[in-house]
Amino acid sequence: MGLEEKLNIEEISMNIIAHSGDARSLAFEALRKCREGKIEESESLMEKAEKASVEAHHSQTNLLVSEAQGKKTTISVLLIHAQDHLMNSMLAIDLIKEIIKLEKQRKEEK
Template sequence: MNEENTQVMDQDMEQICFQIIAFSGEAFSKMMEAMKVCRTGDYEKADEEMEEASDLLNQAHNAHTNLLVNEAQGKKVEFSVLLGHAQDNLMNTMLTKTLMEEMMSMYKELKGERLA
């Protein structure tokens, strides 16, 4: 096997990192918008924003999974500041999703909207 086949190419790596950053960043923005509209009592819109955020977060997670698959297939994945930044964004957004869901649920209960 030549080195080209045993490592993720720099251009591919950058593309995957930027996908992770873009999708997780947009997901974070959608979650912030969901919280904003939840505070106004527009729970339907808040839920729609969270659903969109979840879809975007799944896309970011799928891009990250591609790196894991490449490494599992024996292709070397070089660590870089860009990859660290991408992973940091992804993990922060995943944590934010968990906290936002809980906060929105609490907010709805405080406003008298009992959840099923």
């Protein structure tokens, strides 16, 4: 593996980590707003969380496309860590979206 390829994988990994971290943080901020009864704010934050998650997915997709084209990706601890961040942020977004929906339903039933 050449230096350029190594740097590219590291850059992609860091992009995944950064955007996933933003997505997770925004999702948990949305959960806090929901708990405070600020549903519209929480939904707005969730939209931002999903946009950040999409950015992380774009970086991951670049790796997948490259590998599909026959270019082998060297697996590193950093890349594994990035994938872990992405999976955790996706799970947080999914769960928090459901919690917000439940809270909206609960308020509408009152």
